[in-house]
Amino acid sequence: MQDHSVHVQCGDCPIRHRAVCARCETDELNRLEQIKYYRSYQAGQTVIWSGDRMEFVGSVVTGIATLTQTMEDGRRQMVGLLLPSDFVGRPGRPTAAYDVTATTDLVMCCFRKKPFEDMMATTPHIAQRLLEMTLDELDAAREWMLLLGRKTAREKIASLISIIARRDAALHLRRPAAALSVDLPLTREEMADYLGLTLETVSRQISALKKDGVITLTGNRHVTIPDLDRLMEEAGDDSDGGMLV
Amino acid sequence: MQDHSVHVQCGDCPIRHRAVCARCETDELNRLEQIKYYRSYQAGQTVIWSGDRMEFVGSVVTGIATLTQTMEDGRRQMVGLLLPSDFVGRPGRPTAAYDVTATTDLVMCCFRKKPFEDMMATTPHIAQRLLEMTLDELDAAREWMLLLGRKTAREKIASLISIIARRDAALHLRRPAAALSVDLPLTREEMADYLGLTLETVSRQISALKKDGVITLTGNRHVTIPDLDRLMEEAGDDSDGGMLV
DNA sequence: CCCGTCGTTTGATTTGCGTCAAGGACCATA
DNA sequence: TATGGTCCTTGACGCAAATCAAACGACGGG
Numbered sequence: 001m002q003d004h005s006v007h008v009q010c011g012d013c014p015i016r017h018r019a020v021c022a023r024c025e026t027d028e029l030n031r032l033e034q035i036k037y038y039r040s041y042q043a044g045q046t047v048i049w050s051g052d053r054m055e056f057v058g059s060v061v062t063g064i065a066t067l068t069q070t071m072e073d074g075r076r077q078m079v080g081l082l083l084p085s086d087f088v089g090r091p092g093r094p095t096a097a098y099d100v101t102a103t104t105d106l107v108m109c110c111f112r113k114k115p116f117e118d119m120m121a122t123t124p125h126i127a128q129r130l131l132e133m134t135l136d137e138l139d140a141a142r143e144w145m146l147l148l149g150r151k152t153a154r155e156k157i158a159s160l161i162s163i164i165a166r167r168d169a170a171l172h173l174r175r176p177a178a179a180l181s182v183d184l185p186l187t188r189e190e191m192a193d194y195l196g197l198t199l200e201t202v203s204r205q206i207s208a209l210k211k212d213g214v215i216t217l218t219g220n221r222h223v224t225i226p227d228l229d230r231l232m233e234e235a236g237d238d239s240d241g242g243m244l245v
Numbered sequence: 246m247q248d249h250s251v252h253v254q255c256g257d258c259p260i261r262h263r264a265v266c267a268r269c270e271t272d273e274l275n276r277l278e279q280i281k282y283y284r285s286y287q288a289g290q291t292v293i294w295s296g297d298r299m300e301f302v303g304s305v306v307t308g309i310a311t312l313t314q315t316m317e318d319g320r321r322q323m324v325g326l327l328l329p330s331d332f333v334g335r336p337g338r339p340t341a342a343y344d345v346t347a348t349t350d351l352v353m354c355c356f357r358k359k360p361f362e363d364m365m366a367t368t369p370h371i372a373q374r375l376l377e378m379t380l381d382e383l384d385a386a387r388e389w390m391l392l393l394g395r396k397t398a399r400e401k402i403a404s405l406i407s408i409i410a411r412r413d414a415a416l417h418l419r420r421p422a423a424a425l426s427v428d429l430p431l432t433r434e435e436m437a438d439y440l441g442l443t444l445e446t447v448s449r450q451i452s453a454l455k456k457d458g459v460i461t462l463t464g465n466r467h468v469t470i471p472d473l474d475r476l477m478e479e480a481g482d483d484s485d486g487g488m489l490v
Numbered sequence: 491c492c493c494g495t496c497g498t499t500t501g502a503t504t505t506g507c508g509t510c511a512a513g514g515a516c517c518a519t520a
Numbered sequence: 521t522a523t524g525g526t527c528c529t530t531g532a533c534g535c536a537a538a539t540c541a542a543a544c545g546a547c548g549g550g
Contacts, residue, residue: 067387069387069388069390069391071391071395071396071481072481073481075395075396076395077390077391077394077395079387079390079391080387090380091376092373092376092377092380093377093380095384097384097387097388098387120369120373121369121373122369124365124366124367124369124372127369127372127373127376128337128365128366128372130376131336131337131372131375131376131379132337132338134376134379134380134383135335135337135338135379137383138379138382138383138386139340139342141383141386141387141390142312142314142324142325142342142343142386143314143342144390145314145322145324145386145389145390145393146314146316146322146324148390148393148394148441149322149393149440149441150316150320150321150322150441151316151320152506152507153506153507187526187527187528188527188528188529189527195394196393196394196395197507197508198507198508198509199527199528200507200508200509200510200528200529200530201506201507201508203528203529203530204507204529204530206529207529207530220515220516220527220528236316236317236318397536397537398536398537432496432497432498433497433498433499434497434498442537442538443537443538443539444497444498445498445499445500445537445538445539446536446537446538448497448498448499448500449499449500449537451499452499452500465497465498
């Protein structure tokens with residue numbers, strides 16, 4: 001399983017960062033220290049509403065946020081999941097076509113747009129790193145398109161769990177071990193929004209996977225995966241797909 | 246309808262370019278002339294196979310290409326449509342997670358990766374423009390995720406037609422007029438792959454839209470749209486969605 | 491001219507998932 | 521202990537789209 005991300009490890013950070021790192025003190029990124037600030041959000045709080053013209057660029061330090069799009073009649077589709085080290089925001093243009101919501105308590109490291117853009121202009125590394133990260137997200141989005149368009153409900157659930165497990169492992173610098181164990185950071189309804197299903201179907205398929213021994217549940221949220229390969233097979237991924245969200 | 250793309254118009258080019266422009270002779274991009282070359286492909290020919298490590302970065306000059314992902318059992322999902330001025334390729338990392346196929350005869354303008362990356366490092370504008378374009382693609386991909394996950398078959402078809410119509414209008418510098426007329430560049434099967442449907446369903450829904458007077462067909466491929474607003478309403482988009490692929 | 495193939499349309503039938511509905515587990519507050 | 525809330529599970533039923541199947545028009549070659 002190859003890793004498509006640019007990871008930066010440094011100092012006393014426990015995690016590898018894929019984004020402009022808020023806590024690292026390396027090379028040219030140091031200069032960003034001068035223009036950064038932090039924001040905290042409570043679980044359920046809206047970070048950006050799709051009507052806003054987002055005026056900052058930021059990366060998640062702790063917690064989880066989601067990007068969702070909503071149709072007039074209320075149908076919702078999650079289109080992105082922001083885990084620690086991911087970034088949001090669009091240097092260059094004032095755009096936010098979707099809602100960003102904190103699903104857990106959330107701390108973000110933000111940069112005001114204008115100075116950030118100036119920084120990009122004078123420091124090619126930043127623009128390039130951002131480009132890398134955006135291309136990663138694009139790859140992930142395309143993987144999701146395959147999931148949404150062609151996978152069955154069971155495969156969708158298996159995919160989601162395996163992705164969360166792998167992201168979690170990558171974040172904590174663990175090799176994906178034989179047996180993994182993760183907390184699902186989403187409610188059944190949020191999973192449904194992510195997968196293009198209803199929450200009932202999500203619940204049913206999770207039960208089915210449990211019954212078939214692909215996963216075991218302790219409580220509603222904690223999943224342990226006895227055999228990751230088995231799970232990925234259920235997910236319908238060719239074994240070596242480079243899907244790291 | 247706001248336009249999210251970076252458009253460059255210049256000289257004798259009949260179209261506005263969103264990508265690194267192959268035929269334009271403006272500012273710092275001039276230097277790219279020294280390292281660029283052209284490639285031609287016939288309709289149906291494979292540009293990149295997902296196993297390749299793509300060794301160039303390029304943009305479409307004429308013709309249409311598609312990005313597709315395939316599951317082991319043959320289920321296919323199109324994840325991108327490359328129209329003139331779009332680019333493919335990933336500076337920085339050797340990656341190609343999907344097939345790129347020419348659906349019409351195709352001419353691409355290519356740059357070898359290494360010199361292109363050097364250029365990016367010394368010329369911040371290029372990295373920034375590429376970032377802009379990638380963010381546009383990401384927005385488009387997210388719009389597609391909503392389509393794939395939550396829209397009905399009829400809405401999917403209406404969305405596809407309206408997107409092609411609007412891209413076409415943007416490409417030819419026309420304002421989206423009251424009545425539009427476009428050639429569908431895809432077969433029913435390709436549309437099905439794009440929309441996460443079967444070709445039978447695509448055919449049925451096109452017939453239904455025709456019967457209801459939302460579109461009219463001349464031949465199999467040529468669509469005229471008497472009322473774009475009506476079509477967009479059928480597509481389920483809020484009237485002003487900035488969906489420009 | 492017939493006779494392939496390819497892209498398309500249309501019909502009949504099946505099925506996976508959505509919808510509607512009821513109830514259980516858990517927690518906080520009264 | 522009762523009471524309401526949130527989140528989750530499970531069952532019964534219906535429908536939209538998939539599947540299976542047949543046939544049509546356009547095109548090219550022998």
